[in-house]
Amino acid sequence: MTLLAVERLCVAYPGEGGPVHALRGVDLRVDRGEIVGVVGESGCGKSTLASALLGLLPPGATAEGRVVLDGHDLLALPERGRRRLRGPTVSLVSQDPMGALSPVLTVAEQLCDFQHNLRLSRRDRHDRAREALGSVGLPDALLARFPHELSGGQRQRVAIAAALLNRPALLVADEPTTALDVTTEAQVLDLLGRLRGDAGTAVVLVTHHLGVVGALCDRVVVLYAGEIVEEGRVEEVHDDPRHPYTRALLACDPGALAARARRLPTIPGRPPGLAAPPPGCSFAPRCPRALGRCLTPPPRVRLSPSHAALCHRALA
Amino acid sequence: MSSAAEAPAGPAAAPPRTALRALLRDPLGAFGLAVVVLFVLMALLAPWVAPQDPLALDVRDKLAPPSWDHWAGTDQLGRDLLSRLVWGARVALGVALASVGVAALLGLLLGLLAGYGPRWLDALLVLVLDGVSALPLIMFALAVITVAGPGIPTLVGVIAAVSVPGYARLIRAQTLALRQAPFVEAERAMGASPARIALVHLLPNVVGPLVIVASMDIPVVVMLEAGLSYLNFGVRPPTPSWGNILQDGYASLREAPWMVALAGLPLVLCTLGFTFLGESLRDALDPRLRGTLR
Amino acid sequence: MVAYAARRVLLALMILLVVMAAMFLIVFIVPGDAASIALGPRATPELKALLVARMGLDQPWFVQLWRFVSGALTGDLGLDVWSRRPVLDMILEVLPRTLALGLAAMGWAVALGTALGVLAVVRAGSLLDRALGVLSVGVIAVPSFVVALWSLAVFAVHLGWFPAVGAGEAGDWGSQARALVLPAFAVGLGWVGYVARLVRASLLEVMGMGHVRTARAFGLAEPRVVLRYGLRVAVVPVIAILAVGLGGILSAAVFVEAVFSRPGIGTLVTEAVQSRNFPVVMGAVLVMTAFYLAVVTAADLLIALLDPRVRDVLRG
Secondary structure, three states, X not given: OEEEEEEEEEEEEOOOOOOEEEEEEEEEEEEOOOEEEEEOOOOOOHHHHHHHHOOOXXXXXXXXXXXXXXXXXXXXXXXXXXXXXXXXXXXXXXXXXXXXXXXXXXXXXXXXXXXXXXXXXXXXXXXXXXXXXHHOOOOHHHHHOOHHHOOHHHHHHHHHHHHXXXXXXXXXXXXXXXXXXXXXXXXXXXXXXXXXXXXXXXXXXXXXXXXXHHHHOOEEEEEEOOEEEEEEEHHHHHHOOOOHHHHHHHHHXXXXXXXXXXXXXXXXXXXXXXXXXXXXXOOHHHOOOOOHHHHOXXXXXXXXXXXXXEOOOOOO | OOOOOOOOOOXXXXXXXXXXXXXXHOHHHHHHHHHHHHHHHHHHOHHHHOOOOOOOOOHHHXXXXXXXXXXXXXXXXXXXXXXXXXXXXXHHHHHHHHHXXXXXXXXXXXXXXXXXXXXXXXXXXXXXXXXXXXXOHHHHHHHHHHHHOOOHHHHHHHHHHHHHHHHHXXXXXXXXXXXXXXXXXXXXXXXXXXXXXXXXXXXXHHHHHHHHHHHHHHHHHHHHHHHHHHOOOOOOOOOOOHHHHHHHHHHOOOOOHHHHHHHHHHHHHHHHHHHHHHHHHHHHHOHHHHHOOO | OHHHHHHXXXXXXXXXXXXXXXXXXXXXXXXXXXXXXXXXXHOOHHHHHHHHHHHOOOOOHHHHHHHHHHHHHXXXXXXXOOOOOEHHHHHHHHHHHHHHHHHXXXXXXXXXXXXXXXXXXXXXXXXXXXXXXXXXXXXXXXXXXXXXXXXXXXXXXXXXXXXXXXXXXXXOHHHHHHHHHHHHHHHHHHHHXXXXXXXHHHHHHHHOOHHHHHHXXXXXXXXXXXXXXXXXXXXXXXXXXXXXXXXXXXXXXXXXXXXXXXXXXXXXXXXXXXXXXXXXXXXXXXXXXXXXXXXXXXXHHHHHXXXXXXXXXXXX
């Protein structure tokens, strides 16, 4: 059952020398209860995608295409309509737990605020806030505290609790564990996993950490220079990566390195500047397998019903 | 009195020539520059620019409205108002430059001492400076004037005295920040005396923000001088000051309302011009200061 | 919180003592002694001797200082040289008028300035925003006593809408209010621009922060986001700066009171200066300094109250 359908999404920001194309024709499908990982380097457009899923693009950004969430096209809706969807239909857990919560309001006040779209009485909101904290493993006492009095891991769990409060159909997690230590990260990931079981919440997990994707996701989508270069079930992409960039990412993943590897592999070069995207394959300049035809736009090659790669040499 | 609190240390961000160009591109800055130049010229060339003698009395023609003979009319003693206003520019800028100059010098010295000298001296100076700046400046000024009497020297002294703490604190902050800088350590290692380090190495680096802040204080000082002269505590008649001309205007408000209107104009224009110029200059030279100054 | 408050109050007292010493020092540093000054050209040796004895100037300096300080701390600020009235009484008699002026001026300036600052942020880049940029600088720069004179000339003398002199009849709130309008306008005008700029800068910075994005992500309406998640955080640095700027209000008040011949501390002091009545001037300076210190300390405490992070930093 399709919950989210992103079709040919293009997003550009105004920039010094012309518009910067952060997303260039992204297609994405998420079914109810699925956990989809979105992987890529910094600057590839991950955060823009996360914002777009909430209809929260910054003013000045231009967007084309469709983002259909539970039957509503976010890009076509007026702001008021989009606002109503935020919270109950789609919720956000963002990267920076310290910055994500207001320093001058208590946890309770903010958790109650964030139930805005649910139209409940104050008492109900307070009760639900307490429940939500409990479901992420935090004691009631934290309700009266201020964010700076909590540890990083606690703050991130509060952020997840806030997202859960509304029992959204879709949870967008934008690098939720990047700022956390390994143990806390494991707890948070465990929480996210339980969501699907308990409430049937679908999750779009945006991250640059492959290990997280492997541990939690059903499907994975690889983003490079504003385009999806490979997508498929996690096992498929992990065992049989078809795009050179995906292969390189997997090779660089510290978790996957052989114990005796003496040097950390890197991918030479840098992602292209998105103000003037390259004409052909955007990865070609850095690709060890590039050929002459890679200067023309690559085809999307379907390798299985669920697995596809954007590469001239996907089959070779 | 001062517009400075703490400012980031280190050399200014942009060289003067590009700064000047940036300044001219900003319409307010260009306007400010034009106005400032106008007033400076007026002040310098007053004896030649003023149409008549500002002290020449003509009591039969007192409180005359603007006419071809007297473009701005005459005051209650028949003196040509325009000439008095032109000479007033000389007084205003003279007092401003003198007091800001003295204050900046003293502030520089005290700030360097506090920032680079022994810690007890720093603690003492900070306490005293905080104390003086806790005083509502106008009160302090009035207190000194009570004892010393009105007049230009007192005026310059008082204005300088209230400005010193702000400058001193700025220089102190800059000095403290630079104290740990590698080049200072190197000099110390080579055996340079503290005085030498302070004067030759620290001073050129801390002077920049001081100049910017001081120039932004000029309009404030001009206003203060005008205000004190208005109250007859500053420049005494017959020497023309925009402040005491305004006082004359007030006294003759019913008979000659244009006096107040015309006398206020140069004061307002001058402060506006200096303020726009100062802001533009600060933005052009070192935008980092933007949030820290008044 | 209590320890913090105690320390701030102690600091304020110490500064007050320094100020007293400074005041005292003025008399010794500046040429001329208080008695001849007060007497002016009428200073015959006999009169001078009489006045010296009366003012206690024949005592050694540390005795004078001790008497002054101990007197000040117990509320005895000396006696007016001529009328023999207690200085403190004279000051307290006129203080409410100046306070009313200051409060009225700050009140309307802060209210309007805050509104303009918020508007400039909400409609960033618009004509209003840019007009505000120019106007606020300009308005700060205009000397308040010129504004006072001009508004006196136009609204009081020419149009007759408001009184040109005085503070209204005792007991008649209406006439007192009317007498307050022009002076409060003149004193406050310089502040509107200043406050607007401060609020705009602070709010602009806060609106870019993570917690604002979070609030929006949960569907809160924009006005709520701006006020509860933006302004509440932005207001803290503004309060700090405003408190310090209070001295400027007093400065303006002195001149404006003179222009409108309005009874208040300003006119009290200016008359005292004219008659070289140093005890009154000194007393007024002390009272106003103490008042100013009280305001700054109160502002600091208010900030600690509003921003829980400040409280914790200072607890340590």
